[in-house]
Amino acid sequence: MGTPRRSLRSHFSGWALFGGFSLGLIAAALTHVGAPPHGGVSASCFIRDTMGWLVAWGDASGTAIRMTLLAAVVGAFGAALAKREFRPQGGASPWLPLGLGVLVALGTGVFVGCPTKLHLRLGGGDPVAIVGLLGMVLGLFIASRFLAAGYHPGRIGPRPTLEAAIFPATVTLAFIAVLCDSVARGAMLDARPGYAAVAWSASLGVLLGAIAQHTRLCFTTGWIDVFFTRRAALLWAPAGAVMGVALGTVVFGDHAVFPFGKTYWAHRDFLWAGAGMVLVGLIAGLAGGCPFRQVIRASQGDRDAALLVCGLAAGSILLTRTGLVVDASFVVTTPMKVAVTGGIAATLVIARTRLSLHS
Amino acid sequence: MSVYVTFYSTHDAIKSQRIGAKQGWTCELVPVPRDISANCGMALFVERGSPDGVRSTLEGGGVEPQGVVERDESH
Numbered sequence: 001m002g003t004p005r006r007s008l009r010s011h012f013s014g015w016a017l018f019g020g021f022s023l024g025l026i027a028a029a030l031t032h033v034g035a036p037p038h039g040g041v042s043a044s045c046f047i048r049d050t051m052g053w054l055v056a057w058g059d060a061s062g063t064a065i066r067m068t069l070l071a072a073v074v075g076a077f078g079a080a081l082a083k084r085e086f087r088p089q090g091g092a093s094p095w096l097p098l099g100l101g102v103l104v105a106l107g108t109g110v111f112v113g114c115p116t117k118l119h120l121r122l123g124g125g126d127p128v129a130i131v132g133l134l135g136m137v138l139g140l141f142i143a144s145r146f147l148a149a150g151y152h153p154g155r156i157g158p159r160p161t162l163e164a165a166i167f168p169a170t171v172t173l174a175f176i177a178v179l180c181d182s183v184a185r186g187a188m189l190d191a192r193p194g195y196a197a198v199a200w201s202a203s204l205g206v207l208l209g210a211i212a213q214h215t216r217l218c219f220t221t222g223w224i225d226v227f228f229t230r231r232a233a234l235l236w237a238p239a240g241a242v243m244g245v246a247l248g249t250v251v252f253g254d255h256a257v258f259p260f261g262k263t264y265w266a267h268r269d270f271l272w273a274g275a276g277m278v279l280v281g282l283i284a285g286l287a288g289g290c291p292f293r294q295v296i297r298a299s300q301g302d303r304d305a306a307l308l309v310c311g312l313a314a315g316s317i318l319l320t321r322t323g324l325v326v327d328a329s330f331v332v333t334t335p336m337k338v339a340v341t342g343g344i345a346a347t348l349v350i351a352r353t354r355l356s357l358h359s
Numbered sequence: 360m361s362v363y364v365t366f367y368s369t370h371d372a373i374k375s376q377r378i379g380a381k382q383g384w385t386c387e388l389v390p391v392p393r394d395i396s397a398n399c400g401m402a403l404f405v406e407r408g409s410p411d412g413v414r415s416t417l418e419g420g421g422v423e424p425q426g427v428v429e430r431d432e433s434h
Contacts, residue, residue: 013393087397224369288400
């Protein structure tokens with residue numbers, strides 16, 4: 001009985017660094033051709049914007065299909081199929097990931113971004129992201145305590161291929177439809193404020209999805225690994241993203257990274273930015289990955305990840321309609337603060353009710 | 360030979376580590392090696408284990424492994 005010898009090699013992952021660095025560079029490139037500063041890639045914001053187009057809520061901050069996100073699903077789906085890594089799986093309880101998805105929309109909506117965007121904001125010189133990072137790590141640590149105490153999402157196992165393929169196949173059809181529409185209108189290179197042209201977002205998005213699938217890019221799993229295995233290898237992914245976006249921003253020269261201190265398209269309410277990320281970290285820890293990772297997992301056959309993404313999409317509509325996420329005025333209102341506090345409490349209650357003692 | 364075991368959930372990985380410790384295995388939780396699975400998360404590394412023995416012990420403890428891979432290495 002005992003613990004095997006540990007090697008230094010286990011604290012470094014070249015693939016994780018490559019994946020994170022690539023995402024950072026791609027995000028900076030997309031910002032250069034029209035995407036928002038600090039927001040070249042974001043799972044939660046892009047899902048919200050796409051939902052804004054779908055239900056036409058008329059908020060100028062987000063009412064168009066984010067082709068980058070659709071393309072990332074296509075890239076990850078294609079890579080998983082090509083490498084025979086499309087593995088249909090899912091759990092017995094669809095309501096749990098759906099509910100967690102709605103709650104994560106609350107946290108990302110108040111922070112203004114998911115962990116992916118948090119690291120882009122960090123690399124781009126946004127001080128609010130430092131507090132967001134602390135909040136996210138605190139949330140992940142709390143989640144790790146629940147996991148250690150026996151948090152159980154329910155029995156998970158193989159699922160029918162057709163069921164697992166619904167999400168990536170549907171998104172792929174939407175991707176093809178948008179691409180055909182853009183080609184037909186001769187609008188492949190048309191950009192609008194805050195949006196990169198379809199040609200760029202589609203091509204770089206597919207590349208990003210394939211890289212993310214291959215490198216298992218995630219902004220939260222590395223912390224859970226540290227808490228349980230004392231190995232920091234996967235933290236090279238978020239570190240790489242910070243380095244990549246900082247380098248890309250300097251190279252493309254779109255805005256100054258240093259001196260540290262600019263916030264773009266977000267608020268500067270440090271406390272509630274941190275609280276929003278506590279909620280996101282808590283859920284990411286329990287669900288096994290950040291929202292961007294959930295999108296990629298859904299693309300390689302994880303039905304629960306697809307349900308969480310659907311919950312995030314539904315939550316984006318619900319919370320935007322009820323004024324519980326930060327809009328273009330960039331003010332964290334009292335109802336939002338109450339909602340985030342309630343969201344953290346609700347997640348803790350859900351986690352508590354799903355504890356099963358290890359035998 | 361050593362064995363890597365992958366799981367469908369973090370819960371199962373943690374539970375398997377406790378089962379292994381009770382069995383007296385030289386084992387620990389490690390990040391899932393990329394060449395074993397496209398999933399992130401944790402795997403159980405068992406030094407000097409046999410795949411069939413590890414699988415049957417874990418199944419007996421109520422854990423369904425996603426995959427059991429034998430490797431000629433120490434971690």
